[in-house]
Amino acid sequence: MNDIVLLSPIWLSALTGLLVMLIDVLAARDQRPGYLGYVTATGMVVSGALALFLWRHGAALTSPFLKGVFSFGPYTLFFGLIVLMMAAASLIIAPDYLRQQDADQGEFYVLAAFSASGMLVFVAATDLVAVFLGLETMSLSIYAMTASNPRSAVGAEAGMKYFVLGGLASSFLLLGTAFLYGITGSTNIVDIGNYFMVNPPLGAAILPSFAMALVIIGLGFKIAAVPFHFWTPDVYQGAPTPVTVWMAGAVKAAGFAVFGRLLLTMFHANTFMHIAFNYKLVVLALALLTMTYGNLVGIVQTDVKRILAYSSIAHAGYILLGVYAVGTSGLLDSSVGFYLLTYAVATIASFGVVTLMGGSMNEDTSLDRFAGFGRRHPLLGLLLTISLLSLAGIPPFAGFAGKFYLFKDVLQSNVQYNLPVVIFALVNFPQITGLNSGVGCIKRPICCVIFTHLMLDVTLLRLRSNGLNSLHLKHFLQPLSSNLSGNLGP
Amino acid sequence: MNWNIVLAATIKWVFMVLVFGLGVAGILTWVERKMSAVIQDRVGPNRASILGFRMLGLFHPLADAIKAFTKEDFVPDGANRVLFFLAPLIALVPGMLAFAVLPFGPGDNLVIANMDSGIIALLAITSFGIYGATLGGWSSNNAFAMLGSLRAAAQMISYEVSMGLNLVGMFMVFGTLSFSQIVYAQGHLLGGWLPEWGIVVQPLAFILFMAAALAENKRAPFDLPEGESEIIGYNVEYSSMRFATFFLSEFFEVVLIAAIVTVLFLGGWQIPWLDPKGIAGGWIRVLQVGAFVVKTLFVIWVMMLARWTLPRFRYDQVMKLGWKIILPLSLLNILVTAIVLAML
């Protein structure tokens, strides 16, 4: 019984998909299936409520049946909630957009629900087999959703690209799993970590390093870290915008949750410290590459969706920096969780506005089309500006706090090169991507600059009067993170 | 590796496949023609004779074989020669191999490979039959043959699913994947008088399996891949011995499917209401193998009747029947079986 309760967010979201499928089949033929989007979103919200309930009362529930395969600790539930929140938001903005594109089909929402349940499995899994199953369920649905608009050749191309590269990435992860199983005799990530703790890889340790590289590559595709990012701009641009929200928000959050959990649990830093191939250094290299590339290439883009795609690449770099700095206590105690939260909210908002506009703009989201946008739609313009500024990390918006604590964590952690890394990240013009599009939106650069300055001044004033601690947004997370110690294991 | 086991298996295989399977398949070519003649009120084959003895036309299979061997072996221009040569063999060999897991009688001696998951193995082996038909049509470099092979591939894939699903109910009832154990389990009497045959405990699965097996075998009323009377099939470019091999493989599969149906649904070698202790020595074995052969021949007879009394389906009807009727019914059968088993 406990297992059914613990698994309830997962099976409920899968059940939502089945229910939507039934409604779609039984409903009248001539009816627009848009309302199914709201039904699905409701299912996601209820799943989220169940996850919250589990957060409160789930600690007492133990299930020997799920032990070693799934974990429903706060780590899982926190990222599960982010995923479900992003999913519900994407689903709420989807129906209008799809109707404008004449691409609304009931199957879209079925796939969305299945994808969400796959993400929950992906996030909750503590066994590589379940990780792979969740990854595939999540991805397969998204491939089809990407190509779901039958009138869009770009969408079909994006779907194909994502499918082929995603399949390749999955096979990397699978091969890594096979090697890890061959080395340690287990697919459970805690067992694998313990094995490496007891038998530290000596010398070249070529096979563990190779397996680790395969796992990093496989997950690096999903979070769009830089050498594995090639699909991102094309797919983000070609996909229907609600699906882009889905990929930039939910998939990325789920990907980072699993990335952090797998690396920190299986390749515990101490184990690999004395060999050349240290996962921390790999993650650091990925982080620096990713943020630099995302920010630099983002500058020259002229399409809003592409700009946001590069912005999401750059953000992956910052989050990777957080993963680099994280200690043994795990991701949730670090600022990565909070950073992801701010990123998720800002991504939903910015892509949401683009979605609302994209439908009526006949899917032309070039920067020019947004000229005078703030005047035509003042509220939406304000929302877009705020979310872009937040993405850029301008105070007083949440994105600033996210970056602030991320850098603080990196500085305070005892990882190598923490100071130069932070300086590098700071001079990496994180705001350029955001500002570029912000400027384009309002077409009144001065307005934007004044606005920013105002905000900055307010922030500085508050800083002077209250000191740094008043900005400690981590307090908001405190009730969430009180019982987090040692939550990585099952 | 024990070479005696290999030798014994080879001898058994030669006996079962070459003597029983191939022999029956050869005679079937005559039976089918004679039977169709009776059904259609004709005389049927009666010309071939040796020294004036006609023997009801029984020499016709022999004459056919001689004809097949001596005719010109034609390879169409532009054909993929390797695959063109291989295709008939690929069609024939899986059927021959599949006999290895079928028990002809009780014990380990009357079955070649008494495998723990024999039924799955049999499905695995027979699934290769598709390659014969599809490659045969593709390699002929003929548009009509190609269309025929596409029809064959689609049809066989579709019905293979239902075939496998219909067996799931049997697995659930008897709790085994082994042919031998299923036959042993069918020796029980329900309530002291009704033999616990597959056809009794899984009647729906029996009907659906027969239909799916007929379609899998590409015989009327599902003979669209060949469509010998008007639409042209995958083997249109084949002649002489290669065509005969395709032809033979079809009859071979008839024997095979009849044997599978016998083993799974008709109690295999079991003779109900017969007390084995009442019969002396090895004669009980002979009787039981005889029962198996008789049951198999009966199923073959039913399949032939179906062929000559039912008109052919249209292709969309074939697909509809497979996916919209047989498949859902098979799933329903599994569900009902599970519920009944859970309640018992």
Place this chain on the structure above:
Amino acid sequence: MSAEMIVFWILAIGAVLGALAVVLPPFGRNPLHGALALVVSFIFMAGVYVQLSAFFVAVIQVLVYAGAVMTLFVFVIMLLNLTPEELAQPKYSWYKVLSVFSALAIGFIVASGLTHVLVHFHAASIPATFGNAASVGGVLVKKWLFVFEFSSILLLSAIVGAVLIARKRRS
């Protein structure tokens, strides 16, 4: 060399040759030949599984991969029926050199790692029921029940996705 080793080497070499034939000329030039080479490779792999006492996995390998999945591959290749001109391969010889090089590098890594493992390898004794249908089924419906059931969602989403992309538009 024992008989089992001889059989193993036949199976292993067959599997590797089949896999190579999938991509290398002359078979790799023609997609259908490549697909059939893959079938051959799968069958030899199933033989290796049998030698590892994993009978059920071997049978499923033949049934699912060689029998069903590859049939669909062949079916699709036949439906497309591309001409040799359409299949003309790009002449990026630089890419070819690079791919051969990286394949060799990965092969070296794997081979050296595996030999390292094999040195410390001790054959474990396995129970008599290892690898038969009952034990595989027991594992699937006990510890892995939810994962096993959830894989149906994976398959269902694949089906729904295929329908969504491939079907005709409703008017």
